[in-house]
Amino acid sequence: MKVNKTTSKPRRKPAQSRSSNTVDCILEASAHILVSEGQGKLNTNHIAKIAGVSVGSIYQYFGNKETILAELGNRHIDEMLTIIMATLQKLPSLDLKEALETMVHAVMDAHKQEPQLHQVLVRELNKLDGYTRVEELDGVLLNLTESFLKSRAHEISSEDLKLASFVVMQTIENLTHQGVLFAPQIDLSKLTKECSHMLYCYLTG
Amino acid sequence: MKVNKTTSKPRRKPAQSRSSNTVDCILEASAHILVSEGQGKLNTNHIAKIAGVSVGSIYQYFGNKETILAELGNRHIDEMLTIIMATLQKLPSLDLKEALETMVHAVMDAHKQEPQLHQVLVRELNKLDGYTRVEELDGVLLNLTESFLKSRAHEISSEDLKLASFVVMQTIENLTHQGVLFAPQIDLSKLTKECSHMLYCYLTG
DNA sequence: ATTTAATGTGAGTAAATGCTCATATTATAG
DNA sequence: CTATAATATGAGCATTTACTCACATTAAAT
Structure with a gap:
């Protein structure tokens, strides 16, 4: 049990x-x-x-040992949330293409905070029974994405906004995370443009 | 050490x-x-x-205990590679849009093989010093993606094929993996279309 | 049938690890 | 200055865990 x-x-x-x-x-x-x-x-x-x-x-x-990990997770997740939340206010004044770039950039910045620690920490936090803040973070990001897409619904061709939110959020999250881990083999500023460009094509196309 | x-x-x-x-x-x-x-x-x-x-x-x-995990990893990775390799031969006869859909579908099938085990296994294999087959799998997928993109270079607008391969491969891998974990909350056939559509827009747009 | 090789058993050992507690030290309050 | 609360210490206990080894059983070979 x-x-x-x-x-x-x-x-x-x-x-x-x-x-x-x-x-x-x-x-x-x-x-x-x-x-x-x-x-x-x-x-x-x-x-x-x-x-x-x-x-x-x-x-x-x-x-116990688990609470050390949990506290480490709390602090790390709070840092990431702070970085991402700070970017939210900029979005309304931007057009879709700029907004996407800004979002990707923000998540990239969040992931640049000790990327190796992030990777190992998420791994271990997922094993911690009763620790829900990783899922909470994902949930928050998903909701933010969805309300963003809703606010731009007139520019977006997708019918299923829930699914589109999932795709956008997962794509940003994963590409930035992997990109940061592979840097400098991967050029992060190029990747940021590439990622936001792909999402722009996807949402408008 | x-x-x-x-x-x-x-x-x-x-x-x-x-x-x-x-x-x-x-x-x-x-x-x-x-x-x-x-x-x-x-x-x-x-x-x-x-x-x-x-x-x-x-x-x-x-x-020792580690070799059990390693063998479990070997068998799992071999299964996935078999599924993915089998799809490769179909690609040349298809147009870009169909080919992308087929690729996403294949990786989705590969991930449907015991998705929970896959998640935990990859987690633990990454901690195994000297176990390189996860990276090897990623490398193979990246190479396959790159040579596929090269074979379609005339249809693709991207200048940096290496970067595009990274984006395409990571996107397919992650969206299918996450999709399978969230199923049936996420409709996998819809996700497959959405994912390949996004990649098509990205590569041609 | 007998020998030999392959396979299976599980109590036991040494090491690692989570955690406690009796005690010591340092800071603050009155 | 004294008393009390806060903080720090680390030897050591209880438990877990990876792994061995002497022995038992089963299958193959001759």
């Missing part, structure tokens, strides 16, 4: 500054291990050693 | 039929555990129990 391990067992919340520093060290060490040594080496004793902190300190602030 | 654990330590190869049956049971049990219980529960003792086999038997045929 699967149990949510990411929210139970309440722990102390940092009050003094040194303790929130400890928390940051733990999270940074975990991120570092994930990227440079892989999930297999992510164990609490090792995290403590890399963070320069004792195991006990970890369990002052995190109920 | 990272070490290839997927090829070392040679083990007995099955000679009698009961032994290759044992091997199959081990692989099937592993696949079942991965899909229904997750990577966290994939340990050799549990595999043995589910397979109805003793731990010792596992180590008669697999040098």
